[in-house]
Amino acid sequence: MLTMNDIVREGHPALREIAKDVSIPPTNEDQNLLEDMLLFLKNSQDDEIARTYELRPGVGLAATQLGIAKRMIAIHFDDANGKKYSYGLINPRIVSHSVEKAYLASGEGCLSVDRSVEGYVPRYARITMKATDLEGNEIKLRLRDYAAIVFQHEIDHLNGVMFYDHINKDNPLLAPENAKAID
Numbered sequence: 001m002l003t004m005n006d007i008v009r010e011g012h013p014a015l016r017e018i019a020k021d022v023s024i025p026p027t028n029e030d031q032n033l034l035e036d037m038l039l040f041l042k043n044s045q046d047d048e049i050a051r052t053y054e055l056r057p058g059v060g061l062a063a064t065q066l067g068i069a070k071r072m073i074a075i076h077f078d079d080a081n082g083k084k085y086s087y088g089l090i091n092p093r094i095v096s097h098s099v100e101k102a103y104l105a106s107g108e109g110c111l112s113v114d115r116s117v118e119g120y121v122p123r124y125a126r127i128t129m130k131a132t133d134l135e136g137n138e139i140k141l142r143l144r145d146y147a148a149i150v151f152q153h154e155i156d157h158l159n160g161v162m163f164y165d166h167i168n169k170d171n172p173l174l175a176p177e178n179a180k181a182i183d
């Protein structure tokens, strides 16, 4: 199983690499890796397992964060309305997005960043994504608010982008324009 020891941290060059497309259908190796990434997230949200293995709770993980430059992300969380999002996705891409932006009122965090970084991270409020899922099926997802933010954070990792790259350097807590705060 994956643990925090497998996750590369801020300053590691792998986090700035552009990940490569994964061949479809995925190989067993790629599928197993993606399943392990999803399992890590589930484990990290289980109090007892997380305590035993000292896992920081996370809702998303990109292969980039394991030092593997492949376009694969795992996502696992329930939104404020109790809707479940649990996906292992290959070659995820945003095919359209809103003009309106959104940002987390409490800022963003990252399993690869061992410090809290203050500042608002502007994201698209709504996105439509396409990707290949764990079973090899092409899927389309429409996401908004918190869910849209989580997916954008993970897709950014595949392009070597960290969440704090988006924070206003001069005034981190200046509310981004045309953006709504998400609690």
Ligand code: ZN
Pocket (backbone or CB within 6 Å): 109, 110, 111, 112, 153, 157
């Ligand atoms: Zn991250």
